[in-house]
Each structure stands twice: as structure tokens, then as C-alpha cells.
Amino acid sequence: MPRITSLLKCVADMTKKSSNLPESYIKRAMERTGWKTPSAVQYRKVQLKKKKYKFSVHRPWTQEFRDENWPGTQSPKVFVEPLLDWTFFKGDRVELLTGPDKGKQGIVNYVVQERNWVIVEGLNCTYKMLGEEFNYPGMMIKDEQPLLVTTQVTLVDPSDNKPTKAEWRYTEEGEHVRVSVRTGRIIPIPKQAEETPDYKTKSTYREQEKDTKESELTRITFQPKLKTFEMDIAEKMGIKEDRIPRKTFWYPVQHQDYEYEY
Incomplete structure (x- = not known):
């Protein structure tokens, strides 16, 4: 969640609530990529994404918002007075x-x-x-x-x-x-x-056919285990592993011009 929060910190809470859309979808819809490396093995994955967005009457997930924030477009800087407590709502x-x-x-x-x-x-x-x-x-x-x-x-x-x-x-x-x-x-x-x-x-909302039922929200459908996929299948099929693997050692190779990310 921290990546979604960092990108959506400029989107107000009232906008998210009124849309009734997941934050992951809003992030994906408003994200604008100006340039990225080709998707091949020999290229390092690098993307140039837009960080500052222009907000208007159009919502972040609409096509009008995408057109206004097209990569390379310049818009005048707007200064907005920060309000700690928002007191205006639709219907006031x-x-x-x-x-x-x-x-x-x-x-x-x-x-x-x-x-x-x-x-x-x-x-x-x-x-x-x-x-x-x-x-x-x-x-x-x-x-x-x-x-x-x-x-x-x-x-x-x-x-x-x-x-x-x-x-x-x-x-x-x-x-x-x-x-x-x-x-x-x-x-x-x-x-x-x-x-x-x-x-x-x-x-007054009625559940639709593809909605997640309220009864399913409290039911545990996945139980995490400290096992690999092969170990889980072997246990369900009644296969017991009696062999003892040999000890192996791994030494990371360091290079003065490169840095490994783990």
C-alpha cells in the first residue's frame, strides 16, 4: 500500500469516497508514463512518470483528466490554500x-x-x-x-x-x-x-451477482504455511520425503561498478 498512498496523496479523500472505486484502480487510471525502456532482457526497466498533476472539474479516472495531463504538456502553476478540515459536502x-x-x-x-x-x-x-x-x-x-x-x-x-x-x-x-x-x-x-x-x-444498495457476499468477508479462505508448492502437494498426496539434502553454501559476488538490490 505505500506506493499507492504516495501517488494518491494528491487525490482528496472525498473524491475517493464519491467514486466508490478501489485506490489501485484510481492509481492505474491517473498514472501517466512519458517514456520507458523496451521490454527486453538486455534493457534495464526504467520509466519516466508524471509526478505533478493538473486537477480540474474532471475526475482523475476520466479521459478528460488524461488529456489534460498528457506527458509533455505544460500548465500554469496553481497555488491552493490548504484546508485542514473540509466542511462542504454535496447537498449543502x-x-x-x-x-x-x-x-x-x-x-x-x-x-x-x-x-x-x-x-x-x-x-x-x-x-x-x-x-x-x-x-x-x-x-x-x-x-x-x-x-x-x-x-x-x-x-x-x-x-x-x-x-x-x-x-x-x-x-x-x-x-x-x-x-x-x-x-x-x-x-x-x-x-x-x-x-x-x-x-x-x-x-438501499442491492448486492449484484459478481459482488463479494458479506458472509464471505469473515470466512478464512487462505491459510498461510511455511511450505513450498511441492511440499504442499506431496503432503496432500501422502508422499513422505525421507532423503536428507546435502548442505550447500552461496557466496554473493561483489563488483566495484555494480550494486545488487535484494
Whole structure:
């Protein structure tokens, strides 16, 4: 797991949870190799992989993300303010602080934690024409633009529908909850935050034919043994080895220009 963690440390936890995909798949999907040696015996295996990725509204496992992070492409450096505690979730009601829709409230329908972005349904939109030709006027579509959670939006307290800052606190029972700083009331996490491409809520998900059954998770299917494959087969077939092998000794050869890796 350490290799997967080191590569995916730039992918936010909310992105992984909302995808409901294994981390190994996300790592394999976002990995970009710019150059590698041919797969032959005489070549040492060396790969030149991309280390810094550009994050946008596209998820790391999509084709749009791969196109934006194509090897050799240069993108302007983006500075993102680090947030220790993330307090915005899909389904939250927020109020805009800037732009032409300043003062309006809307529902968050998309979260990009890697860039401190949220997209609010129906607000902060741009308009663009598609399919405009000499004999066809085209079609205008509305495109919702991302907003920074640090300066451009703020949460709305559900108790009085007024803007407020939020922070994480513990109740007397030890529950970790999100609380309005202005009123001290708990702001519950919306049910929409639990949605993934596979289910709306975990409780309503139905097991599919190829899913691992819950009963199989507790059953031990493999018992490790200090035996080789041949020894295991011989034991199952009732074959006993009475021969005593001779003692052998192995001496590693050292060379001044090479270093052995074990």
C-alpha cells in the first residue's frame, strides 16, 4: 500500500469516497508514463512518470483528466490554500459572496476538494453557443463554473437560513459533528453526500451477482504455511520425503561498478 498512498496523496479523500472505486484502480487510471525502456532482457526497466498533476472539474479516472495531463504538456502553476478540515459536502445549501449572483443561495451539486472548489446548481454560470453554422443559429447552453470555498461561498445555517462559518466539534457523546460558529447549532451532513455512481445510499444498495457476499468477508479462505508448492502437494498426496539434502553454501559476488538490490 505505500506506493499507492504516495501517488494518491494528491487525490482528496472525498473524491475517493464519491467514486466508490478501489485506490489501485484510481492509481492505474491517473498514472501517466512519458517514456520507458523496451521490454527486453538486455534493457534495464526504467520509466519516466508524471509526478505533478493538473486537477480540474474532471475526475482523475476520466479521459478528460488524461488529456489534460498528457506527458509533455505544460500548465500554469496553481497555488491552493490548504484546508485542514473540509466542511462542504454535496447537498449543502450555500450563499454566494461574489459575482453577479452575490447574495443568492443554492445547493452544492459537485465538489472538487483538490482545488477547494464547489459547483452550485444554477448559479455562477457562463453561456456559450454550440453548433453555430451559416444556416443554423446554434444552441446556447448554460455552464456552471466552480467557486472557491475560502472566499466565494459560505455555508447556510439551516436553523435560520443565514450565512455562517462552520467548524468540527465533538458532542458530549463523543460524536464528531459540524457546527455553525454563529449559532452553535449542528449542521447535519446531507444525504446527497453519500451518493456514488453505484448507489444513492449504502442502505438501499442491492448486492449484484459478481459482488463479494458479506458472509464471505469473515470466512478464512487462505491459510498461510511455511511450505513450498511441492511440499504442499506431496503432503496432500501422502508422499513422505525421507532423503536428507546435502548442505550447500552461496557466496554473493561483489563488483566495484555494480550494486545488487535484494
